[in-house]
Amino acid sequence: MTLILYLVAGIVLGVVVERIVGRPKTVAPAPGGVPAPRRKRRWGRIIGVTSLILVIALVASALFLYKWASDVFDKIEKVPVASVLSDDTSQGTNYLLVGSDNGEAGGEQRAGVEGRRSDTIMVLNVKDGKAKMLSLNRDLWVANPATGENGRLNATYNQGPANLIQAVTENFGIPVNHYIEIDFISFSGLVDSFGGIDIFFEHPAFDLASGLDVKQSGLVHLDGDQALAYVRSRHYAEMIDGQVVLDPTSDLGRVQRQQVFLREIMKKAGAKRNPFTLMKAAENMSGGLRIDDTMTMWEAARFAWAMGRLDPVSIPLPVTPRTTSGGAAVLDLQQPEANAVLDQFR
Numbered sequence: 179m180t181l182i183l184y185l186v187a188g189i190v191l192g193v194v195v196e197r198i199v200g201r202p203k204t205v206a207p208a209p210g211g212v213p214a215p216r217r218k219r220r221w222g223r224i225i226g227v228t229s230l231i232l233v234i235a236l237v238a239s240a241l242f243l244y245k246w247a248s249d250v251f252d253k254i255e256k257v258p259v260a261s262v263l264s265d266d267t268s269q270g271t272n273y274l275l276v277g278s279d280n281g282e283a284g285g286e287q288r289a290g291v292e293g294r295r296s297d298t299i300m301v302l303n304v305k306d307g308k309a310k311m312l313s314l315n316r317d318l319w320v321a322n323p324a325t326g327e328n329g330r331l332n333a334t335y336n337q338g339p340a341n342l343i344q345a346v347t348e349n350f351g352i353p354v355n356h357y358i359e360i361d362f363i364s365f366s367g368l369v370d371s372f373g374g375i376d377i378f379f380e381h382p383a384f385d386l387a388s389g390l391d392v393k394q395s396g397l398v399h400l401d402g403d404q405a406l407a408y409v410r411s412r413h414y415a416e417m418i419d420g421q422v423v424l425d426p427t428s429d430l431g432r433v434q435r436q437q438v439f440l441r442e443i444m445k446k447a448g449a450k451r452n453p454f455t456l457m458k459a460a461e462n463m464s465g466g467l468r469i470d471d472t473m474t475m476w477e478a479a480r481f482a483w484a485m486g487r488l489d490p491v492s493i494p495l496p497v498t499p500r501t502t503s504g505g506a507a508v509l510d511l512q513q514p515e516a517n518a519v520l521d522q523f524r
Contacts, residue, residue, distance in 0.1 A: 251475040251478060253465060254464050254469055255469075257339050257357060257359070257470055258340070259339050259340045259470045259471065261340070262340045262347070262354070272356075273303075273304070274342075274356070275358050275359075276298065276358070276359040277299075277365070299314040299315075299342070300440070301352055301523055307488075309488040309489070310523070311491065312495060312520075312522075313437060313495065314346065314495065315430065315497060315509050316331055317331070317429060318330065318331040318497065318508070319331075319502075319508040319509065320334065323341055339357055350520050350523075351520060351524050353524070356481075358469050359467070359468040360468075365402070366406040367462035368443065371459035371462045372446045375399070375442050375446055376398065376399050377405075377442060379398050381418050382394055383415065383416045383417070384415055387411075387412065388410040388412070405439065408439060441489065444490070494519070495519055496511070497509040497510065498510050
């Protein structure tokens, strides 16, 4: 459509220029009073001017978009994790998606905890135009590569993103090709950039800790703040027949809600055709993004373009809850079912 508009504008401008500067000179009558034949309109000149204007317009637009994209990309923090990334893409490209929580902006606070925390950990596999999504629960019991001790998966992030990537690779056998991290505050800005998001609620729901407050069932339109409360909710409760019913799945239910959110926001982005809306969304996200130091601007652009057109299939990871000797509630892989799932990402 943009190209057509440029073409029409170029033709109009070409005709105008031809009328102004290309008007044929007056020709004297031929001997005998017979009028000289009119000189044919110089359509070749019109086409030439039109083509020149079109080329200039396209080049100017391309330069503007490149400058804008470069400025946005430069704002994104690059994380030095190249040494732990894999270059094997024979089974598709695996993106480790991390949602970090700095405990600010109305989120659930935990005493004595400062800085970023990896509260959401997903692996997105993209191959041949199809996508699969696997959530790795923060409470999975794993070996920490940095310390050699066992603990929760999200605790491996305390030693940095590289250690988290290494933990995913060593404990689950999943090669990570790229790393993308976004803080929860950017989730809110992203949703608002798209005018909100629609989520289906079977019952009215709330969470006093995260601030979620949905008073009706069915398809509910959430703004950025409520979408943020939805993905952060750990104490999800529903009003069923006048009774408060807590989500019995606890953090596993939270993982499912995060996957619902991610699929819906990707659909929302893919449905947008207004480039200014997409530009605004990208700018709103850039300040809260961190990506690996091997990803180029063109790779990031291709990823963003693909995400709006993919509908990832959520693959559940079979786990078994248990209590450690120290009294901590953690999750173990349920074998052999878990390996069958992990093999789809290896």
